[in-house]
Amino acid sequence: MSRMRNATNRTVLFCLAAALLGAGAVLASATGPVRDRLPAGWPRLGTDRVWLDGDELGRWRDEGWWTPAVIAALSVAVLLLAALVLVQVRRGLLRELALGQPEVTLSGPALAAALAERAGAIDGVDDARVRLRGNARRLRARITLTLRPDTSPDAVLHRLAHGAVAEARAATAPRALDADVRLTVRSHRARRLR
Structure with a gap:
């Protein structure tokens, strides 16, 4: 998510929250239990007020x-x-990506599926999911890998960076491709005996 979009979202949410909080405070100050507990200098609405x-x-x-x-x-x-x-x-979702010539495009979901397939083929990876976001100049791949319990994360990250991510960067060149990798480990639960 871009900084401008993030700042806009936060500003809109803050203004909406401030308006709702102010309206709630005004309405609550008209009730007896709240009005009696307000500090002496604060404005109060009368109990006989009719809106x-x-x-x-x-x-x-x-x-x-x-x-x-x-x-x-x-x-x-x-x-x-x-x-x-x-x-x-x-x-934020990447639909299509133009590749040099106007008539040649790369499908965003197809690139994500290929990247997920290459990442899932790495030794020790149990499951791989990829979401591509971005625009025509800068792409971001969010990669979630589920590792087996005995797998070294360093080895998986090294293979991922020099394999699947490097190939995706070559396919999307000259655009920059940033990769956010999240690693989880599949818990191996002991089987219950009856």
Whole structure:
């Protein structure tokens, strides 16, 4: 994930959290148990405060534009949030990669499958999973390897770096390919005897 995208996500989440926290604090200060425990200098809402009385609500209902406007605004907000989530999910995955000529492309899932197959063929590797992310200039491969309990991680990493990752870098040149490798060990559980 790029730094700009990460900073944007954090900023949006912080603003949303601050708005929700502020609204919750205002609403909670109107209740008796919370209002009585607030420090003396803090503003308090009165217990008799009515947010929207019957007459005010009746005037809003008489306006013909009010209900459709609220529904339209909420619908636009939901659609924008859904589009933001969809962009966040789809943006990072590598679909296709142009190789020099416009008509020659490399499929991202095919490259990930080939890299996973080569990584899974290394001695001591029980399972290999690869996800490719990035853009046309810089690629990132997230490789998750499950090792057998008696396997040396140093040897596996050396073979992976000089074998499968080196071949993937040659295939995607001149683009940079960064590899994040996560190693897990398959636990060997003792069999239960009855």
